Amino acid sequence: MRFGDVINYNGGEFVFLVATEKIIYLAKIANKELSKNLIDQRNKVFTRGCKDMVYRQASTAWCFVTLCTEEFKERIAHYGTPENECSFDDISNIIGNLNFEDQNNIKKEIAGDSGVSTILRELIKDIAIQES
Numbered sequence: 001m002r003f004g005d006v007i008n009y010n011g012g013e014f015v016f017l018v019a020t021e022k023i024i025y026l027a028k029i030a031n032k033e034l035s036k037n038l039i040d041q042r043n044k045v046f047t048r049g050c051k052d053m054v055y056r057q058a059s060t061a062w063c064f065v066t067l068c069t070e071e072f073k074e075r076i077a078h079y080g081t082p083e084n085e086c087s088f089d090d091i092s093n094i095i096g097n098l099n100f101e102d103q104n105n106i107k108k109e110i111a112g113d114s115g116v117s118t119i120l121r122e123l124i125k126d127i128a129i130q131e132s
Helices: 032-047 053-057 100-111 118-125
Strands: 005-009 012-019 024-029 064-066 076-078 094-097
Touching (some): 005 024, 012 118, 032 064, 064 100
Antiparallel strands (some): 005 012, 005 094
16 A cells, blocks of 8 residues: 555545554545535635634644545545554555645645644655656
């Protein structure tokens, strides 16, 4: 399994990010309706000049990337709470792969997002993304 593989797990679609001996990091792919709602909400929070805007922007709710891979267009991959207590046996059903652009965007967003755990940012920084 490699960064950018899409898997079925617990009835949902997830992007495999990285794994340690104890933790597998996955990004949840939301359905189109939820994706649209979160994108709209993020746009409101990031464009309004409210007094707690910086605090709101640091929320893990906005830790997502809008996907452009054909099979997942108009959907987001949410990486804000990526730690999963699953095993590789649970996630062995690879159903697709994200394209180079999506993989690059996820890696870049995670690396620069203070809302993400330092451990995940460290694990992801040296991943080499290759065009398929």
